[in-house]
Amino acid sequence: MEILDGKKVSEDIKNEIAAEVQKMKDNGEKVPHLAAIIVGNDGASLTYVGSKVKACERVGFESTLIKMPNTTSETELLKKIKELNADDNIDGFIVQLPLPKQIDTQEVLMAIDPNKDVDGFHPENFGKMALDMTTFIPATPFGILELLERYGVETQGKHTVVIGRSHIVGRPMSILMGRKGFPGNSTVTLTHSYTKNISQITTQADIIITALGVPNYLKAEMVKDDAVVIDVGITRVSDDSTEKGYRITGDVDFENVSKKASFITPVPGGVGPMTIAMLLKNTLLAREQKRLKMR
Ligand SMILES: Nc1nc(=O)c2c([nH]1)NC[C@@H]1CN(c3ccc(C(=O)N[C@@H](CCC(=O)O)C(=O)O)cc3)C=[N+]21
Known part of the structure; x- marks a missing residue:
C-alpha cells in the first residue's frame, strides 16, 4: 500500500507556482x-x-x-x-x-x-469541461487528477466508481475520469443515495472516489484487493483531546481499507491540501489567461 501524500504533492505544486511568480516579479x-x-x-x-x-x-x-x-x-x-x-x-x-x-x-x-471563475463552477466552464475543451477544472477534482498523475496511477480502461454526485466534486469527477486523455479514459459509475446494492458496485471498482461526508462509510468489505481509494470526505468530529476540540475525518475506514488498497489518500493530508494548491494553479492560469486541457 502506498499513501497518496496530498500534503507533500501540494507543497511541490506550491513551490512550482512560487517559482513562476518569482519569474513574473x-x-x-x-x-x-x-x-x-x-x-x-x-x-x-x-x-x-x-x-x-x-x-x-x-x-x-x-x-x-x-x-x-x-x-x-x-x-x-x-x-x-x-x-x-x-x-x-x-x-x-x-x-x-x-x-x-x-x-x-x-x-x-x-x-x-467565466474568465475569472477559478473554481470552474460557471455553467460555461462546466460545459467546456464536459466537452473536453480547455477550461478551469474545479479544484478538488483537479487535485485528484494531479495526485493520480504524479503517482503514476493508471486510469485508462479502469473501472472508476464515484460515490456522491455533488456539483463541486462527484459530478465533475465522474465526467473527468471518463474524458478522453490522461488521466481519464476510465469507465465510470456514478453512485448516489438512490443507488441499490452499492457494495456490489464498489467491490468491482479499480478506483473508488468517495465524496459523501459520512465518516467511516467505506468499509474494507466494500473494496476489492489492490483498489485505489480516494477519500474526499471531510467531517469535523468533536474530540476534546485535541487542541481545537475537534478532528477531521474522511469517508473511509482508513485503518482497515488501507490494508487492502494499492494506493489510498489520508484525511487530513490527502485531497484537502491538493484542492488549495489547484485553486492557486487555476489563478496562475487566469493571470496567464490560459486554460488546462488533458493530454
Ligand atoms: N467555492 C468553493 N470552492 C471550494 O473549493 C470549496 C468551497 N467553496 N467550499 C468548501 C469546500 C471544502 N474545501 C476544502 C479546502 C481545503 C481543505 C483542507 O485543506 N483540508 C485539510 C485539513 C483542514 C482542516 O483541518 O479542517 C486536509 O484535508 O488535510 C478542505 C476542504 C474547499 N471547498
Whole structure:
C-alpha cells in the first residue's frame, strides 16, 4: 500500500507556482491576485478560506478576502460579484460555498465572469469541461487528477466508481475520469443515495472516489484487493483531546481499507491540501489567461 501524500504533492505544486511568480516579479509583471467572498461565519468555511489566503501569501500571490454578513441578500452579493468582474486588478475569484439559504447558488455562480471563475463552477466552464475543451477544472477534482498523475496511477480502461454526485466534486469527477486523455479514459459509475446494492458496485471498482461526508462509510468489505481509494470526505468530529476540540475525518475506514488498497489518500493530508494548491494553479492560469486541457 502506498499513501497518496496530498500534503507533500501540494507543497511541490506550491513551490512550482512560487517559482513562476518569482519569474513574473523579475520581469516586472503583475503577480496573480485571487479574491474570495465568504458570506456568513460558518467555522469550517472560515478555516478553508483562511487557508486559501495563507496559501496565496506562501506563493507570492496577492489576495483579497471579502467577508459579508449572514443576512446578505442575493442582490448585494451579485453587486459585489459585478465589482470583482470589472476589477482589472483581480485575476480570479471564488464565492465560498455553501451560501445562506436566501441566496440562489446557481444565480450566483452564473454571475461570475467565466474568465475569472477559478473554481470552474460557471455553467460555461462546466460545459467546456464536459466537452473536453480547455477550461478551469474545479479544484478538488483537479487535485485528484494531479495526485493520480504524479503517482503514476493508471486510469485508462479502469473501472472508476464515484460515490456522491455533488456539483463541486462527484459530478465533475465522474465526467473527468471518463474524458478522453490522461488521466481519464476510465469507465465510470456514478453512485448516489438512490443507488441499490452499492457494495456490489464498489467491490468491482479499480478506483473508488468517495465524496459523501459520512465518516467511516467505506468499509474494507466494500473494496476489492489492490483498489485505489480516494477519500474526499471531510467531517469535523468533536474530540476534546485535541487542541481545537475537534478532528477531521474522511469517508473511509482508513485503518482497515488501507490494508487492502494499492494506493489510498489520508484525511487530513490527502485531497484537502491538493484542492488549495489547484485553486492557486487555476489563478496562475487566469493571470496567464490560459486554460488546462488533458493530454
Ligand atoms: N467555492 C468553493 N470552492 C471550494 O473549493 C470549496 C468551497 N467553496 N467550499 C468548501 C469546500 C471544502 N474545501 C476544502 C479546502 C481545503 C481543505 C483542507 O485543506 N483540508 C485539510 C485539513 C483542514 C482542516 O483541518 O479542517 C486536509 O484535508 O488535510 C478542505 C476542504 C474547499 N471547498
